Amino acid sequence: MSGLSRLLIVVGCILAAAPLVLHLMSSVKSTSELNLSPPTLFPHEVTLSNYQALFTKRPFLRYCINSLTVSTLSSLICVAVASLAAYRLARGRGRWRSAIRLSLLVVAFFPPIVYVFPDYEIIQALGLVNHLWGLILPYSALNIPFAIWLLTGSFQQIPLDLEEAAEIDGLTRFQMFRMIVLPLVTPALITAGILVFIFAWNEFMFALTFITIESQKTVTQGVATLSGAFAEEIPYGLIAAGVIASAVPLIIVVIVFQRWIIAGLTAGAVKQ
């Protein structure tokens, strides 16, 4: 049993990592080596020319800065706005709380295709097409139901005695929220923030629709359109470099924040 378990785990980990390792190998091969048949597994000679091309021939740095800006702002706005609503919800009437939480859950399950066209009309009316705020607004809003849902549970676990004591000390409700309650739910805020960041970083459909100029594209759209960039040569090395360069930030996020990511993903199942 234990032997079979080990085998399954090893095979699983190899399958998970293999495609990325293959692309890592390809990304440091020269164009002539990439054209060899049969292809080589390990590079004969390590070259960074593909990465150089990625950052000089293509505006990959610009894509990264755009993604970072969009994801960071979306995450901050979403968590700030959601924490206010979630706190009020956690301290509200039970019947209302369940009704609002349920309707938020239903909305969170709607396929994004429902929103993409009417949201495009709104973003167009606001003059935000081809503007990063045209992505930040929808990403913040679309993740609010998930963030409220996650945070309400954490706020509910904070004992009311603390707030009663603070009220006697003459703090207003908002001061109480900011100085006493928020610091206590920091882990949940971090969890929500990281997950919204990842969701925003990974979003594709809205980015594809709302952004049509190179200088405002995000990483997902940038990588997806790398192959169309050069008509004559096969840009496989460039694509491999693009895949690896866009995977590295997320691999770091997973390693650093694993505990918080797991907490957020499993919150729905653990707290019923």
Added chain:
Amino acid sequence: MKTHRLEAGSFLWFLPAALLLSGIVFYPILRTILLSFARRSLATGFRTEFAGIDNFARIVTDSRFHASLWTTLVFTIVSVLAEFVIGLALAISVTSIRGGRNAVRAILLVPWTLPTAVTAVLWAWVLNDQYGALNAFLLHSGVTQTPIGWLATPASAMIAIIATDVWKTAPFVFVILLAGLQNIPRDLYDAIEIDGGGAWAKFRYVTWPHLMPFSFVALMFRAVQAFAIFDLVWVMTGGGPGGATETVSIYTYRTYMRYLDFGYGAALAVTTVAILSAAAGGLYTALVSKYERTF
């Protein structure tokens, strides 16, 4: 102090969320429902005309929609089941060994964290007929004499997008189920052992009932996401070859953005949500009643 004391201005707490949600979520839902009963396209010069149920009548006879719905259902059912089986097997394996849990979890989480569009590019190149690693391996080991065009035939393209989706999201199911397994008190297994039960009895009477709520969350999340699949297919196959991998989201997107038929696009979106709600409701009822019968 009462927990639910309503204070003056308590709605202010909801105001920012309500503003964002009304503009980006609730108004669009309303707008989509209204548009689904209207004609608004290139043909009407983008004027909105009342169309009654014409759009929905068209959906009933639209064979392209039926094909995309079938593709979406096959994709959803096959990939979610495969993800569940793989995720469960890995979660049970990791629970049964000592140590290394965090390292394994970190490695397996990477595919899930990658953007789907990037995952699609990654696998499209692994499966590329001329330069792909898979064909190189198959040719080299003599399994095949000619390169296989994985994304060029309808059946293999479908298998390719399902396999890519499984690669990306089996780790999600694994993480959820692993959390469930770690929640089970060890002495329940000891009790079964004392009663002379084997591995199957442990799984049937302890693991499975405890895992039900976790399985429910994982299946529900995955089924709803898989049904809405867009980016993976858009980047890998564009819905091809010959529409063989066109899902309802891809078809609806094309109707809106390429054919500029906004009334019909809205009707497709409304129909998709209606079918999804019915399916999710059915799944919910089936799983919850089964869960209650377990006890």
